[in-house]
Amino acid sequence: xxxxxxxxxxxxxxxxxxxxxxxxxxxxxxxxxxxxxxxxxxxxxxxxxxxxxxxxxxxxxxxxxxxxxxxxxxxxxxxxxxxxxxxxxxxxxxxxxxxxxxxxxxxxxxxxxxxxxxxxxxxxxxxxxxxxxxxxxxxxxxxxxxxxxxxxxxxxxxxxxxxxxxxxxxxxxxxxxxxxxxxxxxxxxxxxxxxxxx
Ligand code: ATP
Numbered sequence: 214x215x216x217x218x219x220x221x222x223x224x225x226x227x228x229x230x231x232x233x234x235x236x237x238x239x240x241x242x243x244x245x246x247x248x249x250x251x252x253x254x255x256x257x258x259x260x261x262x263x264x265x266x267x268x269x270x271x272x273x274x275x276x277x278x279x280x281x282x283x284x285x286x287x288x289x290x291x292x293x294x295x296x297x298x299x300x301x302x303x304x305x306x307x308x309x310x311x312x313x314x315x316x317x318x319x320x321x322x323x324x325x326x327x328x329x330x331x332x333x334x335x336x337x338x339x340x341x342x343x344x345x346x347x348x349x350x351x352x353x354x355x356x357x358x359x360x361x362x363x364x365x366x367x368x369x370x371x372x373x374x375x376x377x378x379x380x381x382x383x384x385x386x387x388x389x390x391x392x393x394x395x396x397x398x399x400x401x402x403x404x405x406x407x408x409x410x411x
Contacts, residue, residue, distance in 0.1 A: 214312070214315065214316075214317060214318065214319060214320055214409075215318065215319035215320070215337050215338065215405055215408060215409055216312070216319070216320055216322055216335070216336045216337045216338075217319055217320065217321050217322065217336065217337070217338050217340050217383075217405065218322050218324050218327050218332065218333070218335065218336030218338065218339050218340065219231065219321050219322065219323045219324070219340045219342065220323075220324055220325060220326075220327040220328060220339065220340070220341055220342070220377065221325070221341055221342030221343065221377065221387075222346075222349050222368060222371050222372075222374065222377065223325075223349060223353050223364060223367050223368060223371065224348075224349040224350070224351075224352040224353025224354075224356065224364065225342045225343060225344050225348075225349055225387060226342045226344060226352070226385075226387035226394070227323055227325065227342050228323075229387070229391075229394065230342050230385055230387070230394065230398060231243070231321060231323055233394060233395055233398035233399075234321045234398055234402065237398070237399070237402050239317070239319065239320070239321055239402065240315050240317050240320045240321070241320070241321045241322075241323065242308065242311050242312070242320060242321070242322045242323065243323045244304060244308065244322065244323060244324045244325075245323070245325065247304050247307045247308060247311070248300060248304055250307060251300065251303040251304060251307055252277045252300075253276075254274075254275050254276050258299060258300075258303050259271075259277060261299055262277070262282075262296070262299060265295060265299070266282065266285055266292070266295075266296075269281050270282045270285065282296070297330075301330070305335065308322070308335065318405065318406050318409035318411035319405040319406070319408075319409060321340075322335070322336060324336075326371070327339065328372045328376060328377055328380055329371060329372050333380065338382040338383060339380055339381050339382050339383070340381070340382065340383045340384075340385065340401070341377050341378060341380075341381035341383070341384050341385070342384075342385045342387050343374065343377070343378060343381075343384050343385065343386055343387065343388075344386070344387045344388045345388055346368065346374060348387075348388060349364065349368060350364050350365060350368075353367075383401060385397050385398065385401070
């Protein structure tokens, strides 16, 4: 099974592109969702986080208090690295488990920070969803009802458009109408199927 890693900056259209692939019956794995699953209540990882970061990272109900966790790792590189040391292997294991249950010529694995976290080895191809930075700002701020400046702050923590495009095997240009998006996805879908002899 061909593993296609889908990535792109904030607001570039990753979710929208995934919806188009899903409409073609392509299995989608969302690593953001896996990241939430591995720290669900009852998961051993949550206990490990409690041991390293203290009980304040748990809500009274015993679930992960994301705001408290974010506050601890914000502007503290060591703590962020520690959190990632816990999270990344767990996400990779969960990803392997998900892949083992799938039977399809190819799968789309949405990994927003694929390049920033160096996860290229986890996939066979890198598919980048690309649009202008102005469009990222406009779309994400409209969607999240937040000032563009807030989106810009997040963009500055992500890799640049050029860095992303430099490692792309395939690119979806999401700078036009949504019909164009559907046809680009359909074209890639056919290509991935052909590549797998399906
Ligand atoms: P994030 O990284 O924040 O999760 P994303 O890459 O998943 O974002 P989407 O949520 O798919 O991006 O798109 C951002 C917003 O832009 C959404 O409101 C979506 O409906 C809108 N959008 C996506 N593509 C287009 C397009 N071609 N034209 C107009 N709006 C679009």
